[in-house]
Amino acid sequence: MIQTDILIIGAGPVGLFTVFEAGLLKLRCHLIDALPIPGGQCAEIYPKKPIYDIPAYPEILAGDLINNLLKQIEPFKPGFTLGEPAVQLEKLDNGHFEVTTKQGTVHRAPVVAIAGGLGVFVPRRPKIEDLQRFEEKGIAYFIKDPEKYKGEKVVISGGGDSALDWAIFMADNFASDVTLVHRSKNFRAHPDSVQKAFDLANTGKIKLHLDSEVYKINGNGKLDTVTLKRKEGDDVQIATKHWLRLLCLTPILRPIGHWGNRKKCHCGQQCIGL
Amino acid sequence: MNEINITVIDRQGDQHDLKVPTDMGLNLMETLKSYELPVEGICGGMAMCASCHCYILSDHDLPEQGHDEIAMLDETDEVESNSRLACQIQITNKLEGLKLELAPELVGEDEFSDW
Numbered sequence A: 001m002i003q004t005d006i007l008i009i010g011a012g013p014v015g016l017f018t019v020f021e022a023g024l025l026k027l028r029c030h031l032i033d034a035l036p037i038p039g040g041q042c043a044e045i046y047p048k049k050p051i052y053d054i055p056a057y058p059e060i061l062a063g064d065l066i067n068n069l070l071k072q073i074e075p076f077k078p079g080f081t082l083g084e085p086a087v088q089l090e091k092l093d094n095g096h097f098e099v100t101t102k103q104g105t106v107h108r109a110p111v112v113a114i115a116g117g118l119g120v121f122v123p124r125r126p127k128i129e130d131l132q133r134f135e136e137k138g139i140a141y142f143i144k145d146p147e148k149y150k151g152e153k154v155v156i157s158g159g160g161d162s163a164l165d166w167a168i169f170m171a172d173n174f175a176s177d178v179t180l181v182h183r184s185k186n187f188r189a190h191p192d193s194v195q196k197a198f199d200l201a202n203t204g205k206i207k208l209h210l211d212s213e214v215y216k217i218n219g220n221g222k223l224d225t226v227t228l229k230r231k232e233g234d235d236v237q238i239a240t241k242h243w244l245r246l247l248c249l250t251p252i253l254r255p256i257g258h259w260g261n262r263k264k265c266h267c268g269q270q271c272i273g274l
Numbered sequence B: 001m002n003e004i005n006i007t008v009i010d011r012q013g014d015q016h017d018l019k020v021p022t023d024m025g026l027n028l029m030e031t032l033k034s035y036e037l038p039v040e041g042i043c044g045g046m047a048m049c050a051s052c053h054c055y056i057l058s059d060h061d062l063p064e065q066g067h068d069e070i071a072m073l074d075e076t077d078e079v080e081s082n083s084r085l086a087c088q089i090q091i092t093n094k095l096e097g098l099k100l101e102l103a104p105e106l107v108g109e110d111e112f113s114d115w
């Protein structure tokens, strides 16, 4: 059980700066986020895009803004529960709150700050038979514990920065056997990453399947093969224990939107009454 | 004020007839949102989320897809040959009579109902 002064749900820019403000009052904070990294939308949707409306920064990349915020709050030593959505909020007899994640991590604090932005980031699930049965048993939508893939055979799907950065990282640093699968020849990722992925493909460190997508998965309890459908040519079957579908995640207002009784508050907003 | 007519089929199959000003610098995603149709526009129109994915049902001369739109649609499920990102289509007089259908939600209503 994690006990703190202020429990912050959402480690986006707002949640992160809350740590700083609370720290000035000598209050300790613990942040919970469903994403495996802090930064909210800035980290998940547009880390490599510039932002122009931050005071004193004529231009800053969203990812750098988050790195700066993390540096700024470092002295206050916040705790983090990452890669776990907070699904339950309860008021205890002593007036404190208990927040539990889907994975069962329990947190308690006298104050909970909800900095959930557009909501909790969740995966978009393709229509593939048995998909949910293999979630956490070979299929993942983001990378929480990279060490798990060291020296392993992994299939990564996606054409954005997340897919390419991880494919490059694993091929370069983990000696993993990496197959990158993408539906087309157009990439959303930064051109430098695309070039690097092609260079690694040319030296045989990444196996590249373009104009292809995973459409079938198999396994006995755990994933053991994925099958690719290709725009041209026959299906390809790949034996693997890990399919990482690193495509865009989407924010949804569940479960925050369902917590408590919504009441018209003196601030004029629909606030949560517990 | 210049206005055009646009027809939208929502996810329940219901038809909405919209009157849309052409002189307000709106794009199609902003138009759908302003009529409170269930289009989220998460990325604010930067072709980075596909929450404005729709199918064009009429035969209109639309602006060509840019690299960002093509690459985003390549990462989106349920894409058809008439798929477009509404945020990449500016409202102009040329769109008079446009008919479109909203693509399915990115995440189904009931998918995370145990949360």
Ligand SMILES: Cc1cc2nc3c(=O)[nH]c(=O)nc-3n(C[C@H](O)[C@H](O)[C@H](O)COP(=O)(O)OP(=O)(O)OC[C@H]3O[C@@H](n4cnc5c(N)ncnc54)[C@H](O)[C@@H]3O)c2cc1C
Pocket (backbone or CB within 6 Å): A009, A010, A011, A012, A013, A014, A015, A032, A033, A034, A035, A039, A040, A041, A042, A045, A046, A050, A051, A052, A053, A084, A085, A086, A087, A115, A116, A117, A118, A119, A120, A121, A254, A255, A256, B042, B043, B044, B046, B048
């Ligand atoms: C493409 C794009 C470009 C943008 N450009 C700019 C710009 O130039 N300038 C600007 O000022 N703003 C910009 N924005 C908006 C800006 O990113 C947001 O306003 C900002 O991220 C909001 O911060 P936040 O901390 O409130 O929420 P978010 O960044 O949305 O973070 C909320 C976090 O809470 C987590 N969360 C929610 N519920 C739960 C739960 N139950 N359990 C666990 N975790 C949960 C989510 O996973 C998420 O990580 C842009 C947004 C996008 C998408």
Ligand code: FES
Pocket (backbone or CB within 6 Å): B029, B040, B041, B042, B043, B044, B045, B046, B047, B048, B049, B050, B051, B052, B053, B072, B085, B086, B087, B088
């Ligand atoms: S609003 Fe995000 S892609 Fe159109």
